[in-house]
Amino acid sequence: MTTASPAFAIETVGLTKRYGPKEAVSDLTLRIPRGSAFGFIGPNGAGKSTTIKMLMGMARPSAGEARVLGLDAVHESVAVKQRVGYVPELHFIYRWMRVGEVIAFCRPLYENWNDRFCADLLKVFELDPQTKVKQLSKGMVAKLALLLAVAHEPEVLIFDEPTSGLDPVVREEFLDGVLRTLCERERTILFSSHALSDVQRIAETIGLIYEGRLIDHCRTEDLLNGTKRIRAVLRDGCTPGPPPEGTIWQRVQQREWLMTVRGYSPATLEYLRAKYSLDNVEVIDLGLEDVFKDLIKGRKATA
Amino acid sequence: MKSLLWKDYRLNRLLLIFGFVVCAGPYIVAIARNLLLEWRGGEAWWAPEFWVTIYGISLVLSLFTFAMLGGNAVAAERADRSAEFLGYLPVSRGAVLASKSIIALGPTLLIWAVNLAALFIVAPSITHVPAADIFAKFDGRESLGLFAGLTVLLLGSGWFWSTVLTSHGLATGMSFFTLAAMGMGFIGLAFGCGLESFAEKWSVSACVAVGIGGYVVGCAYYLHRLEP
Numbered sequence: 001m002t003t004a005s006p007a008f009a010i011e012t013v014g015l016t017k018r019y020g021p022k023e024a025v026s027d028l029t030l031r032i033p034r035g036s037a038f039g040f041i042g043p044n045g046a047g048k049s050t051t052i053k054m055l056m057g058m059a060r061p062s063a064g065e066a067r068v069l070g071l072d073a074v075h076e077s078v079a080v081k082q083r084v085g086y087v088p089e090l091h092f093i094y095r096w097m098r099v100g101e102v103i104a105f106c107r108p109l110y111e112n113w114n115d116r117f118c119a120d121l122l123k124v125f126e127l128d129p130q131t132k133v134k135q136l137s138k139g140m141v142a143k144l145a146l147l148l149a150v151a152h153e154p155e156v157l158i159f160d161e162p163t164s165g166l167d168p169v170v171r172e173e174f175l176d177g178v179l180r181t182l183c184e185r186e187r188t189i190l191f192s193s194h195a196l197s198d199v200q201r202i203a204e205t206i207g208l209i210y211e212g213r214l215i216d217h218c219r220t221e222d223l224l225n226g227t228k229r230i231r232a233v234l235r236d237g238c239t240p241g242p243p244p245e246g247t248i249w250q251r252v253q254q255r256e257w258l259m260t261v262r263g264y265s266p267a268t269l270e271y272l273r274a275k276y277s278l279d280n281v282e283v284i285d286l287g288l289e290d291v292f293k294d295l296i297k298g299r300k301a302t303a
Numbered sequence: 304m305k306s307l308l309w310k311d312y313r314l315n316r317l318l319l320i321f322g323f324v325v326c327a328g329p330y331i332v333a334i335a336r337n338l339l340l341e342w343r344g345g346e347a348w349w350a351p352e353f354w355v356t357i358y359g360i361s362l363v364l365s366l367f368t369f370a371m372l373g374g375n376a377v378a379a380e381r382a383d384r385s386a387e388f389l390g391y392l393p394v395s396r397g398a399v400l401a402s403k404s405i406i407a408l409g410p411t412l413l414i415w416a417v418n419l420a421a422l423f424i425v426a427p428s429i430t431h432v433p434a435a436d437i438f439a440k441f442d443g444r445e446s447l448g449l450f451a452g453l454t455v456l457l458l459g460s461g462w463f464w465s466t467v468l469t470s471h472g473l474a475t476g477m478s479f480f481t482l483a484a485m486g487m488g489f490i491g492l493a494f495g496c497g498l499e500s501f502a503e504k505w506s507v508s509a510c511v512a513v514g515i516g517g518y519v520v521g522c523a524y525y526l527h528r529l530e531p
Contacts, residue, residue, distance in 0.1 A: 058390050060529045074529065081393035088391070092384040096313070108306045109392050 009034045009156050009188035010055060014064030017050050017212075024050040026212040027064065032188060032205075034155075039203025039220065040192040041288075043296055047212040048192045049089070052160045055190075056086055069155060082111055085149030089161035091141045093133050099144060100129030103151075110152035118151040125177065139170030146177050156188045163195050171195070178202065200224075200288040208292065210299055220288070227291045228264040229284040232257045235277040242275075244268045249298035255279070260286070260294040307394065307402035315375060315406055322368035326414045329360040330421060354426035355441040358418050362450045365414045369454050372407040373461020374475030377525060381469040390531035400522055411458060452510030456482055459514030459521075466521035481517075485509060 010032040017025040025047040032038045042048050053059035054066050057077025066073040068080045093102055099122075107113045122129065125143040133141065142162060149157060159178070163171045175198055178189075191202050199206070206223055208216040216223070227248075234240065234255045243250050243259050246268070250259040261268050269281060286294075312319070337347035380386035389399065423434040430437075437443070461478035468474045489509070493502035 056391055058387075058529055058531065077529075078393050078395050081391060086391045088387070090384075090387075092386075092388045094310070094385050094388065095383070105306050105310055106392060109394055 007033055008067075009036075009069055010038075010190060011067045012051070012055075012064065015051065015054060015061055015066050016063040017047070017054060017059060018062040023212050025054070025061075025209075028209070028212070028214055029064075030207060030214060030217065032190060034188050035186040037189040037191065037202050037204045039199035039206045039288075040190055040209065041194075041196060041199055041206060041292055042209035044194075046209045048209055049160055051209070052086075052158055052190070052192060055080075055158065056084070057081070082152070083154055084156045084158060085152065085154035086158045087142075087145045087149045087160070087162040089164045091145045093141065093144060093148075095134035096132065098130055098132050099127050099136070102133060102144065102148070103129070106148055106151075113152045117153065118147065121147045121151065121177075125173075137170075139166050139174070142166055142170065142174055143177065146174060154187070156190070158190045158192075160192050161194065162191075163193060163198055171198070175201065196289040196292055197287070206288070208295060210296065215299070216295065223291060224286065224288065226264055227260065227262050227286055227294075228268075229258060229260045229286055229290070229294075230264075230268065230272070231280075231282040231284060232259075232272055232276070232278050233280040235279050238277040240276070244271045247298075249294035249301070260291070260298070304398055304402060307398060308405060311402050311406040314379060315372070318368070318371050318375060319410055322365065322372070322410050322414060325364035325368060326361050326417055329357050329364070330417075333357050349429055351426060351430050351432050351437040351440055354422060354430070355437065358422050359446070361418055361421075362414075365418075366453055366457055368414065369411055370457040370461045370475050370478040371471075372411060373458040373463075374465050374473075374478055375471045376403045376407055376462050376465045377521075378465040378468050378471040378474045381531065382471055384531075386531035396526050400525060407458065407462065411454060415454070448507045452507035452514075453482065455514030456485070456510035456517075457514070459517035461517075463517030463521035463524075466525045481513065482510075485513065 008031045010030065012028050012030045015025055015028040015030075016023060028047070028051060030051075040048050040051070050059060054061050055068055055073050057073045057080055060074060069083055071080050071083075073080055094105075097105065103118060103122075107115075107118075121127075125140075125147060127136075127140065127144055127147065133144070136144065146162070157178075162178075163174055166174060178191075179202065189202065191199055193199050200220060203220050206216070206218060206220050207214055230244075234257055236255070240250075240252050240257050244261055246261045246263040247259050248262050250257070252258075264283070269283070272278065272281060333353070337349065337353075340347045377386070380389060422437065426432070426437055427434045457478050460481040461475055464474035464477040464481075465471060468477070485506075489502040489506045493499040
C-alpha cells in the first residue's frame with residue numbers, strides 16, 4: 001500500500017527500528033511538506049540519526065515505511081539519493097583523495113550535477129581542489145561535505161548534526177552556506193542538531209523525538225510564542241498545588257515557583273491568581289533551547 | 304562505473320604494486336641473475352626446471368596477493384569508514400560489487416596469465432622443449448590444479464570474510480585460516496580416516512567450491528544488507 005503524497009517531501013508511517021529488544025525508533029509518523037525547513041531535535045540516543053539512516057536507505061526499518069519524494073527509502077534508495085543531499089555529523093570522505101578528485105568522483109554519479117554551482121561553491125568556501133582531504137581542517141571538510149550535498153541541486157537536504165565540533169566562526173559560515181542554498185530555490189530541509197540556536201534560525205517546524213517517539217511536532221513560531229516560563233512568588237503559608245494546564249516542567253524552591261507552560265495564554269495567569277495567593281508573577285519568553293530542556297526534564301520527571 | 308573503478312583501483316594501488324612485484328619479481332631476479340652469469344662468461348641455467356621453479360615461487364608468493372585482494376574488497380572501506388560516504392552516494396550495490404569484482408579478479412587473471420605465458424610460451428621458445436613435455440615433466444596437471452584451487456579458495460573466502468567483517472587485515476587472515484582449516488580437514492580424512500585417495504581426489508574441487516561459494520554468499524550478503 002502506498003501512503004505517499006506528492007505534497008510531502010518526507011513521509012514516515014509507523015516507522016520502527018529495533019536493535020534486539022531495544023526500540024531505537026518507535027512507530028514514528030512524520031510528514032514534512034515540500035519546500036519547508038524542519039528541525040529534528042532530541043537528546044542523544046533519541047533516534048534522530050537512526051531515523052535519518054532509514055530515510056537515506058542505510059538502515060532497514062523493522063516496521064513501517066519511509067518515503068522520500070514519494071519514493072520508498074529502502075527499495076528505491078538510489079533514486080532517493082539522486083534527489084537528496086545529505087550532510088552527516090562525521091565526514092568519511094576518502095581522505096587520500098584531493099578535493100578535486102572527490103568532486104570528479106562524485107560528479108558522474110549524479111544526473112543533475114551543476115558544474116558552475118560547484119565551481120562557485122569552491123570559491124565561496126575557499127576550497128583548493130589540489131588539497132588532499134586529510135590535510136583539510138574539520139571545518140573545511142564540513143564545507144566540502146556541504147558542497148557535495150548541494151552541487152547536484154537536490155530537492156531535499158538532510159543534515160545530521162552538521163555543525164557538531166565546528167568552531168563558532170566556521171559554524172556561522174556553514175549556516176550561511178545552508179541558508180544560501182535554501183534561499184536559492186525551494187528546497188526541503190531536514191535539520192537535526194543539538195545546536196538549537198541553529199535549528200531555531202533555520203527551521204519553520206520542529207519535531208521533538210524522545211526515546212524513539214515523536215513527542216511534539218509543530219511550527220517553531222507557535223512553539224516559541226505559546227511556551228512561556230512563569231515565575232510566581234507565593235505568599236507566606238501558601239503551598240503550590242496543581243499547576244496550570246499545559247505545564248511541561250515545574251520547580252519549587254522555597255516561595256519561588258517556576259513552571260514552563262505549553263499553550264500559554266492570559267487565562268494561565270488568571271488561573272494561578274485565582275487559585276493561589278501570589279506576591280508576584282512574571283512571564284518570561286524562552287528560546288528553543290530552554291523549551292527543549294524543559295520538555296525533556298519534564299518528560300524525565302514524569303517517567 | 305568508471306568512477307567506481309578508478310576509486311577501487313586507487314584504493315588497491317599499493318596492493319596491485321605488491322602483486323606485480325611478487326608475481327614478476329622472481330622472474331626478473333632469476334633472469335637477471337642468469338644474464339649476469341652469461342655476461343661474466345659463466346653458464347646460465349635455462350632448463351625447463353628453471354622455469355617451473357620460478358613459476359612455482361611466483362604463484363606461491365601470489366597466493367598472498369589473492370587473499371589480500373579478496374580480504375580488501377569490502378572491509379578496507381569499512382575499516383576507515385569511507386564505506387559510509389560511499390553509502391550515501393547514488394550508486395547501486397550491484398555496481399559497487401561489479402567494480403570491486405573487476406579490481407579483484409582482473410589482477411588475479413593477469414598474474415595467472417603471466418605465469419602461464421612464462422611456462423607455455425616463453426620457456427618452450429628459450430629451451431626448445433615443447434610445452435607439453437614441460438607440462439608432463441613437472442606433473443603439471445596436479446600442480447596447476449592445486450594452485451588454481453588455492454587461488455579460488457583464498458580469493459573467494461577472503462571476499463566472503465571481507466563482506467562480513469570490518470577489518471581487511473582480519474578478513475585476509477581469515478582466508479588463510481579457512482585454507483588451514485580445510486587443509487587440516489583433508490589431512491585428517493587422509494591419515495586419520497584412511498581416505499587418502501578421496502582426499503587427494505576431492506581436495507582441489509573442495510577448494511574451488513568453497514571459494515566460489517564464499518564469493519557468491521559474500522555478494523548475496525552485501526546486496527541484502529543496507530548498512531555500509
